[in-house]
Amino acid sequence: MSMLHIVNKSPFERNALESCLGYALAGDSILLIEDAVVGVVAGNRFAGLLTAALADRHICVLREDLVARGIPDERVLEGIRLVDYAGFVELTVENDRTQSWL
Amino acid sequence: MSMLHIVNKSPFERNALESCLGYALAGDSILLIEDAVVGVVAGNRFAGLLTAALADRHICVLREDLVARGIPDERVLEGIRLVDYAGFVELTVENDRTQSWL
Amino acid sequence: MKYTILVNEGPYQHQSADTALQFARAALAQGHEIFRVFFYHDGVNNGTRLAVPPKDDRMLQKEWSELAAQHGVDLVICIAAAQRRGLMDADEARRQGLDADNIAPGFRISGLGQLIEGGIESDRLLVFGD
Amino acid sequence: MKYTILVNEGPYQHQSADTALQFARAALAQGHEIFRVFFYHDGVNNGTRLAVPPKDDRMLQKEWSELAAQHGVDLVICIAAAQRRGLMDADEARRQGLDADNIAPGFRISGLGQLIEGGIESDRLLVFGD
Amino acid sequence: MSQTKQFMYVNRKAPYGTVYALESLEVVLIAAAFEQDVSLAFIDDGVYQIVRGQSPKALGMKNFSATYNALGDYDVRKLYVERESLEARGLSADDLMPIVYEDEDDDYAEKPSVQLVSRAEMAAIMAGQDVVLSF
Amino acid sequence: MSQTKQFMYVNRKAPYGTVYALESLEVVLIAAAFEQDVSLAFIDDGVYQIVRGQSPKALGMKNFSATYNALGDYDVRKLYVERESLEARGLSADDLMPIVYEDEDDDYAEKPSVQLVSRAEMAAIMAGQDVVLSF
Numbered sequence: 001m002s003m004l005h006i007v008n009k010s011p012f013e014r015n016a017l018e019s020c021l022g023y024a025l026a027g028d029s030i031l032l033i034e035d036a037v038v039g040v041v042a043g044n045r046f047a048g049l050l051t052a053a054l055a056d057r058h059i060c061v062l063r064e065d066l067v068a069r070g071i072p073d074e075r076v077l078e079g080i081r082l083v084d085y086a087g088f089v090e091l092t093v094e095n096d097r098t099q100s101w102l
Numbered sequence: 103m104s105m106l107h108i109v110n111k112s113p114f115e116r117n118a119l120e121s122c123l124g125y126a127l128a129g130d131s132i133l134l135i136e137d138a139v140v141g142v143v144a145g146n147r148f149a150g151l152l153t154a155a156l157a158d159r160h161i162c163v164l165r166e167d168l169v170a171r172g173i174p175d176e177r178v179l180e181g182i183r184l185v186d187y188a189g190f191v192e193l194t195v196e197n198d199r200t201q202s203w204l
Numbered sequence: 205m206k207y208t209i210l211v212n213e214g215p216y217q218h219q220s221a222d223t224a225l226q227f228a229r230a231a232l233a234q235g236h237e238i239f240r241v242f243f244y245h246d247g248v249n250n251g252t253r254l255a256v257p258p259k260d261d262r263m264l265q266k267e268w269s270e271l272a273a274q275h276g277v278d279l280v281i282c283i284a285a286a287q288r289r290g291l292m293d294a295d296e297a298r299r300q301g302l303d304a305d306n307i308a309p310g311f312r313i314s315g316l317g318q319l320i321e322g323g324i325e326s327d328r329l330l331v332f333g334d
Numbered sequence: 335m336k337y338t339i340l341v342n343e344g345p346y347q348h349q350s351a352d353t354a355l356q357f358a359r360a361a362l363a364q365g366h367e368i369f370r371v372f373f374y375h376d377g378v379n380n381g382t383r384l385a386v387p388p389k390d391d392r393m394l395q396k397e398w399s400e401l402a403a404q405h406g407v408d409l410v411i412c413i414a415a416a417q418r419r420g421l422m423d424a425d426e427a428r429r430q431g432l433d434a435d436n437i438a439p440g441f442r443i444s445g446l447g448q449l450i451e452g453g454i455e456s457d458r459l460l461v462f463g464d
Numbered sequence: 465m466s467q468t469k470q471f472m473y474v475n476r477k478a479p480y481g482t483v484y485a486l487e488s489l490e491v492v493l494i495a496a497a498f499e500q501d502v503s504l505a506f507i508d509d510g511v512y513q514i515v516r517g518q519s520p521k522a523l524g525m526k527n528f529s530a531t532y533n534a535l536g537d538y539d540v541r542k543l544y545v546e547r548e549s550l551e552a553r554g555l556s557a558d559d560l561m562p563i564v565y566e567d568e569d570d571d572y573a574e575k576p577s578v579q580l581v582s583r584a585e586m587a588a589i590m591a592g593q594d595v596v597l598s599f
Numbered sequence: 600m601s602q603t604k605q606f607m608y609v610n611r612k613a614p615y616g617t618v619y620a621l622e623s624l625e626v627v628l629i630a631a632a633f634e635q636d637v638s639l640a641f642i643d644d645g646v647y648q649i650v651r652g653q654s655p656k657a658l659g660m661k662n663f664s665a666t667y668n669a670l671g672d673y674d675v676r677k678l679y680v681e682r683e684s685l686e687a688r689g690l691s692a693d694d695l696m697p698i699v700y701e702d703e704d705d706d707y708a709e710k711p712s713v714q715l716v717s718r719a720e721m722a723a724i725m726a727g728q729d730v731v732l733s734f
Contacts, residue, residue: 003591006330008223010613010644012688014116019476019508023587034219035616038647043689064226068615068655069647070664075689085230092231092328093205099474099596100331102212105726108460110353112478112509114552121611121643125722136349137481140512145554166356170480170520171512172529177554187360194361194458195335201609201731202461204342212484212599214344216418216618217376222658245487245599246347249379252420256430262659265420284490288346290382290395290436300386304434306420316494323595324469324498331598334464342734346483352523375622375734392524414625446629453730454604454633461733 002027004095008034008102011046016101021049026056029095031088033062037069042077054079062088104129106197110136110204113148118203123151128158131197133190135164139171144179156181164190205236208322212333214249215264216257220332221250225267227330232275239326240278241268242319243311245333248286251279253308265308272310279311280318335366338452342463344379345394346387350462351380355397357460362405369456370408371398372449373441375463378416381409383438395438402440409441410448469594470501475510476598479529480520484599485513486528491597493531496538503542503593504535505586511549514578516561529561536565536577543578546586604729605636610645611733614664615655619734620648621663626732628666631673638677638728639670640721646684649713651696664696671700671712678713681721 005024011017017032017039024030030053032039039046040061050059063082066073073082083091092098107126113119119134119141126132132155134141141148142163152161162183168175175184185193194200209228213220228238243250255265272279281291290306293313297305307313323329339358343350358368373380385395402409411421420436423443427435437443453459473492479485495502506514518529535543543563550556557580566572581589590596608627614620630637641649653664670678678698685691692715699709716724725731 001591003596008220008332008616009334010616012117012644013612015114015508022583023590025587025591033223035613035644038613038644038688041689045687045689047689064657065615068653068658068660069613070650070652070654070694072652085226086234088227089230089234089236092207092330097594097596098328098330099590100333100598102331102333102476102598103726105731110350110462110481111464112481114509115477117643124718125725127722127726135353137478137509140478140509140553143554147552147554149554166522167480170518170523170525171478172515172517172519172559174517187356188364190357191360191364191366194337194460199729199731200458200460201725202463202733204461204463204611204733210597214376214379214419218618219616219658222660226658244491245483246344246376246379249344249376249419254420254422254427254432254434254436256417256432258414258417261418261661284388285487287386287388288391289344289379290384290386292384297384302384302386304384304436306384306434306436316491317497319491320471320495320498320500323471323597324467324500329595329597333599340732348483349481349523352525356523374626375618391526415622446626447632449626450606450630450633450635453606453732454602454635459730459732463734 002095004091004098005030006098006100007032007036010035011039020101021053024057029058029060029091031060031091033065037061037065037071040076040080041071042075047077050077060091104197106193106200107132108200108202109134109138112137113141122203123155126159131160131162131193133162133193135167139163139167139173142178142182143173144177149179152179162193205328206239206326207231207236208239208326208329209241210319210329210331211241211243211247211250212245214246218334220334221264224332228271238277240280240322242322243281244285248281248289248291251281251291251308251311252306254306269308269310281311281313283313283315286313335458336369336456337361337366338369338456338459339371340449340459340461341371341373341377341380342375344376348464350464351394354462358401368407370410370452372452373411374415378411378419378421381411381421381438381441382436384436399438399440411441411443413443413445416443468500470592471495471595472503472505472590472593474505474596474598475513476508478509478512480523480525488599489528489531492540493538496540502540503544505544507546507549507586511545511553511555514561514563515559532561532563541565541577544581544586544589545578546583547580548583603635605727606630606730607638607640607725607728609640609731609733610648611643613644613647615658615660623734624663624666627675628673631675637675638679640679642681642684642721646680646688646690649696650694667696667698676700676712679716679721679724680713681718682715683718
C-alpha cells in the first residue's frame with residue numbers, strides 16, 4: 001500500500017514540498033509537476049532535502065513541465081526520475097492512492 | 103521618501119514576507135493583511151524575524167483580519183501596531199509609494 | 205482503472221485545468237476510464253461558452269467540451285460554487301430570474317454529491333488545484 | 335489623494351476583492367478620490383451579473399456595482415483578460431458572434447492602457463491579488 | 465455503492481483569506497450523507513480553521529466556524545490536528561474550539577472530536593485512507 | 600498626462616504554472632506606448648521568466664519568452680535580475696536569455712538589457728520608483 005504524493009508549487013514560493021516530505025512514508029512516490037519542477041535543479045537550495053528523501057522514497061518530475069521552463073534533463077538532480085504524462089498515469093496505477101499537496 | 107509594503111499571505115505558506123523584509127528599507131512600513139496576519143502571533147516561528155525588522159522598520163497589522171481569524175490583540179507580538187481599514191488608508195497617505203508582495 | 209478528477213481552479217490563471225486535461229487524455233489513451241470530471245471552487249469557470257482567447261493560444265473551455273463529445277466524459281460543475289461565481293445553465297438561469305446563461309456544451313450543473321460518488325465509484329480520485 | 339486600485343483575483347476564491355472593496359470604501363469615507371478600479375487576470379470575474387451567492391453570504395459583484403452607482407467610481411475590466419475568461423458586454427458579445435453577455439451594471443470593458451493611465455493620473459496605485 | 469471507503473479531507477490553509485476552508489466544509493457536510501468513513505486533518509495553516517473566537521463580521525463574511533461544532537451530528541467525529549503545526553504558530557490546544565460529539569454507545573456523553581496528533585501519527589493515519597481530498 | 604513616472608514591474612513567479620508572467624508582459628508592452636520610465640525586476644521564481652530554452656509546446660501553451668527579446672524595440676531596456684535569487688535556484692547568468700537593445704546613441708550597437716544586481720542594489724532601485732506593479 002503506497003501513496004503517490006503530487007506537488008505542484010515551487011518550493012521556493014510555498015511550503016507544500018516541505019510539508020509533503022514530512023508526510024511521505026518509505027516506499028511512497030512523490031511527483032513534482034507544474035511550477036514544482038523548479039525544485040529539482042541540481043545545486044539549488046533544495047538539493048540536500050531531496051537527496052535525503054531519495055534514500056527511501058521515489059521522486060519523479062513531469063518532463064513536459066521541465067521542458068516548458070527551460071530546464072534540460074542534465075540539470076535534474078541525480079536520482080530523480082523523469083516521467084511524461086503517460087508515466088504520470090502509470091504512477092497513479094502503481095500506487096494505491098494519491099494525495100495532492102495544494 | 104518611504105514605501106508601504108503590503109503582504110497578504112501567511113509566512114508559513116509562502117515566501118512573500120521573507121522576501122519583503124529583505125527589500126524593505128529603514129523607515130519603510132510593512133502592513134500585514136488577509137492571511138498574512140497569522141504571522142504576528144507572539145511566540146510563533148517568525149517572531150524573531152519580525153522583532154529584528156522592528157529595529158528600523160514599522161510593522162502594522164490589519165485588525166479586521168486578525169479578529170476574523172480569532173487572534174486577540176494581546177497575542178500580537180510587541181511592537182507591531184494594529185490598524186483598521188481607515189488606518190490602512192492613512193498608511194498609504196503617509197508613505198509615498200506602495201508595493202504589494204503578491 | 206476508473207478515475208474521477210477534481211479541478212479546483214479556473215482556466216488560464218493557474219495551470220491546474222491544463223494539467224487535468226492532459227492527464228485525462230493520457231489516461232484515456234492508455235485505455236483507462238474517466239468516470240467524471242468535477243469542477244469546484246473557481247474550477248467552475250472552465251465551463252463557460254463565452255470565452256474568446258487570442259487565436260494563438262489554447263481554448264481550454266472548448267477542449268473540455270471536445271473531451272466530453274469524443275469520449276463521453278461526464279463534466280459536472282458544482283452548483284453552489286457556480287452560483288457564487290456566475291456560471292449558469294438555462295434552467296438554473298430561469299429559476300434564478302436571470303436574463304442569460306453561459307454554460308458550455310458537454311457540461312452539466314449538479315451537486316457536491318457527484319464528487320463524493322466519484323470518490324466512491326472510482327479507483328482513483330485526483331485533485332488538481334492551486 | 336487620488337487612487338487607482340488593481341484587482342487581480344476573482345470574487346470569493348481569494349480575499350483580494352473583499353479587501354479592495356473595503357479599502358475603497360474607507361478611502362472614500364476619508365474624502366479621497368477613487369480614480370479607477372481596474373480588474374485584471376481573474377479579477378475580471380468580479381464583473382459578472384449572473385452570480386447568485388447564498389442568501390447568508392455577501393454578493394461581491396453587486397457591491398462593486400453599488401460602489402459605482404453611489405460614488406461614480408470607474409470600474410474597468412481588461413478586455414484581453416475578459417476574453418480569455420468569458421466576461422462579455424453586449425457589444426463585445428455581438429462582435430464575437432456570441433449568443434449572450436454577462437457583464438454587471440457599472441462595469442465597462444476596455445484596454446490595459448486604462449491601467450497605465452490610472453498609474454500616471456493617480457497619487458497611489460494599489461494592487462490586490464493572490 | 466455498497467463499499468465503505470475512508471475519506472480524508474486535508475486542510476492546510478487559513479480561513480477567510482481564501483474560500484477553500486469554507487467550500488471544503490461544504491463538501492464534508494454533503495459527504496456525511498454517503499455513510500463513508502470520514503475524517504478531517506488540520507495541518508500547517510489549516511489549524512486556524514478551528515481556532516476559537518473567529519469573527520469575520522467586519523469583513524462582511526459569514527462566520528462558518530460554528531459549523532465545525534455541528535459535525536458531530538453528521539457522524540463526523542474524527543478531527544485530527546497536528547501538534548507541530550500548532551507549536552510553530554505559537555498556538556496550543558487551548559486555542560482550539562471545543563468541538564464535541566454525543567456518543568450514543570455511552571449514554572450520549574459528550575466526547576471531544578478533536579485529537580492532537582504528532583506529524584508521524586498523522587502520516588500513519590493518512591496512509592490508511594482510500595481517498596484524500598485537499599483544497 | 601505630461602508627467603513622466605517611474606514604473607517598475609516586479610516579477611516573482613515562474614512562468615506557465617500561472618498566467619501572471621504572460622499577462623504581466625502584456626501590461627509592459629502596452630505601458631511602453633505611454634512614454635514612462637519602465638523597468639522590470641525579476642526576483643525569486645520570477646527569474647525563470649527569462650531563462651533560455653523555454654518550450655511549453657507540449658503543454659499546449661504559447662511560448663511568449665521570445666517577446667522579452669522584443670522589449671528593446673519598445674524602449675524597455677532595464678531588466679534587473681537579482682543575483683541571490685539565481686544562486687538559490689542553482690542558476691547563473693549563463694542560463695538567462697541574451698536580451699539586448701540597440702543603442703541609437705552609439706551607432707545602434709547591441710547592448711544587454713539584463714543587469715544582474717544584488718538584493719541590496721535591487722532594493723535601492725525599487726525605492727526610487729513611483730509606481731510598483733506586482734502580479
